[in-house]
Amino acid sequence: MPPRKKTPRQLAKQKLEARTSRIEAKRNDFLVRHALFKQRVELFIAEFCRINPSGMGEGLEHIRAPPAPVYAPVTASNVADCEKELELQEDWIGVWRSELVVFEQLFQAQMEGDIAKMMDIVDEAAADGKGGPVREIFRNHFVGLKVQGVERKKK
Secondary structure, eight states: OOOOOOOHHHHHHHHHHHHHHHHHHHHHHHHHHHHHHHHHHHHHHHHHHHHOTTTGGGGGGGGOOOOOOOOOOOOTTTHHHHHHHHHHHHHHHHHHHHHHHHHHHHHHHHHTTOHHHHHHHHHHHHHHTOOHHHHHHHHHHHHHHHHTTOOOOOO
């Protein structure tokens, strides 16, 4: 005897269950990545402030990751909203990750004492639209260095 065909209602329920499972898996994955990212940011800020007691680290408060999201249960009526919410969160963490990379590059250049490299990183970040408020803190820092006679080396 051939298997019974599923009714449209059964197919819709199966599809909803698959979407719900996918959303739950993506949410769990996002929460793990958010926690790891938040830890990375906190370690970076702590190390930066330890090396730079001059107060430059105060501007780094802007890159602290917000608390992890609290999710509403997925239902048939909100499944599309839940998917959209995850897309936005993925975009957010992607932007913040790229911002943190800029700060880590600046920190590394600072540890090497390479002011010209730091200035290049700031300029490149500005051209790419990355770095946000911390980029401006560094830019102001560089203006102060130029006043003190430190100039960018010519390439």
